[in-house]
Amino acid sequence: MDFQALLDEYGPEAIDIAIRGAGALAIILVGYWLAKIISGITQSALQKRNFDATLNNFISRLVFFVLLAITVIPALAHAGIQTASVIAALGAAGLAVGLALQGSLANFAAGVLIIAFRPCRVGDWIEAGGSSGTVESISLFSTILLTGDYKRVIVPNSKIMSGAITNYSVMPRRRIDLVVGISYDSDLRKAKEILQRLCAADERIMKDPATNIAVSELADSSVNLICRPWVATADFWPVRWKLIEDIKLAFDEEGISIPFPQMDVHYHKDA
Incomplete structure (x- = not known):
């Protein structure tokens, strides 16, 4: 069979395939161009709203690939490929992947919420x-x-x-909650004065709100005082540690005893 015969037999079909392929390629190129533009517009809009950079990049890329996937389907149809079976296969594959990645998808959804709402x-x-x-x-x-x-x-x-x-970091200030026990024989008023003096001496402790010092409980072996000063969040631990040390040293100097739990046991000898 000579070339002319082959051209006469397969030429029209080849030309039709070439035209369909060129049309499908044109659809994909136009779709790619539109997806890039819309993705860029989406990214710019999210940046203006101060969205997190990670979430911004993810959403813009998701928009791009979704639009590109939507473009590929009509391109395949224009090329003469049956898309119904392709869509069914993609749907089945997506379902299988979704079931296999339930945990990962749950982590992904939670990650989007964390980035969006910023707890x-x-x-x-x-x-x-x-x-x-x-x-x-x-x-x-x-x-x-x-x-x-x-x-x-x-x-x-x-x-x-x-x-x-x-x-613990989102608020600008925190309250230190201390419970200090003194013995029933100690001077209660003096103990409260010491706590007040120590809190007033530390410049990191705020004046407003004022420090709350009060008797909270008459316990089994001690009178429990609460000391609740307010500090900047960054100063919470340094002030807490320093205040506990200063209270112990000041109580020792002033003769205020801090009792430890104890139990008195009485033996009765039968006659």
């Missing part, structure tokens, strides 16, 4: 998911905490969002 930020000290520490980073699937003894804990985001989140 904690990088640098905050929090308790969440059974762990506590300073937030080092927040990703779409996990949150990394640095503990007080410098251990790195990777907590799944779903575990964080499934329970309470205690953020």
Whole structure:
């Protein structure tokens, strides 16, 4: 069979395939161009609203790939490929992947919520998911905490969002709650004066709100006083540790005893 015969037999079909392929390619290129533009507009809009950079990049890329996928389907149809079976296969594959990645999808959804609503930020000290520490980073699937003894804990985001989140850094001030027990024989008024003097002497303790010093309980072996000064959040632990030490030293100097739990046992000898 010569070339002319082959051209006469397969030429029209080849031309039709070439035209369909060129049309499909044009649809994909136009769709790609539109997806890039819309994705860029989405990213700019989110940046103006001060969205988190991680969430911003994810949403813009998601918009791009969704639009590109929507473009590919009509392109395949234009090329003469049956898309119904392709869509069914993609749906079945998506269902299988979704079932296999339930835990990962739950972490992903929780990560989006954490980034969007910001119950904690990088640098905050929090308790969440059974762990506590300073937030080092927040990703779409996990949150990394640095503990007080410098251990790195990777907590799944779903575990964080499934329970309470205690953020110790978000508020500008914190209250130190101390309970100081003195013996029943000690001078109660003097003990309160000492606590008041120590709190007034530390410049890191706020004047407003005022420090609350009062008798909280007449316990079995001690009179319990509460001492509740307010400090800046960053000064919480240094002031707490210093105040406890100063109270002990001042009580020793002033003869205020701090009793320890004890029990008196009486023996009765039968006649």
